[in-house]
Amino acid sequence: MRKRIFFLLAALSLLLVLTACGNSSADGKGKTYTVATDSNFKPFEYKNPKTGELEGFDIEIIEEIADRAGFKVKFETMDFDGVLAGLQSGRFPIGIAGMSITEERKESIDFSIPYYDSGLVMMVPNDSDIQSIDDVDGKKIGSRQGSTSQAYLQENTGAKVEAFPEIVTAYMDVKEGRLDGALYDLPNVLYYMNQEGDDKLKTVGDVLEGQSYGIALKKDSEIVDDVNQALESMIADGTYAKIYEKFFGEAPGDKWLGE
Incomplete structure (x- = not known):
């Protein structure tokens, strides 16, 4: 009798565990x-x-x-x-x-x-002659690999696009004069300019592609x-x-x- 009760309880416990696991799998x-x-x-x-x-x-x-x-x-x-x-x-x-x-x-x-x-914005050196996205044809413009900014530059401009795994590399290259500008997400551009721009950088043109x-x-x-x-x-x-x-x-x- 005790063995039967034990096996019944064990079976019930297993059923409850399987039911709980099923619910977890279903909704995460x-x-x-x-x-x-x-x-x-x-x-x-x-x-x-x-x-x-x-x-x-x-x-x-x-x-x-x-x-x-x-x-x-x-x-x-x-x-x-x-x-x-x-x-x-x-x-x-x-x-x-x-x-x-x-x-x-x-x-x-x-x-x-x-x-x-968010949206995309162009960042350039303070002394740049680039005033908007319309002025980047033939210019070296940085972006981030796989980003919407890289796609935008390639599909809508004649810029020489240089895409990096880390966008901060593009920002640094703009600041040091190795790139003519960088196009990327507005909040990140503004954050970099505020924290590490050293008053050498500015944004130009409209915010593109509200995203x-x-x-x-x-x-x-x-x-x-x-x-x-x-x-x-x-x-x-x-x-x-x-x-x-x-x-x-x-x-x-x-x-x-x-x-």
Whole structure:
């Protein structure tokens, strides 16, 4: 009799475990996901020079989303084009790296709802004769490998495009006169100019291609809805605005205030 009760209890326990595992697999709760990211895109993601820890706006956003959605994250850093390739191949389930939502990218990966509005801007030396994107034909212009800025230059200008794994290399080359300019995402350009530009650089022309950043997920991801619901709740309760102000020093636009 005792053996029968023991086996019944064991079978019931196994059934409960299998049911719990099935639920976890279905919606992602309790799982740990690897997040592919860059480590040189301030203030979105970067390594603290003192601690070596990964920090930034993107990092805190995805950590908060994971907490609300009931899963855990661990990070793996690489060049930006490696993030894209890893998501497209299914190697990584999540990617966050100031990634613009584009129709082309949506063919091979999924995106969350937007979480940041950006655009492209041209940075040049103070004494440059470049006044807008219309003046870059034949000029050496830097960008980041695999980025929308590289694609924009190649498709819309006659510039001699030099793309780098790390955009800061292009910025440094502009500052030192090795490049005529660089085209990249507005917040990162402004951050570099403020922190390391040494008053040698300026932006010119209009902000190009208004873009929205999204959290990237492998195609047909099981957690798209969970991520979106968590992000929407962050915006609604003001958590998003607090994280934004921490890294950008000002309140976000009205659409992000949850009002």
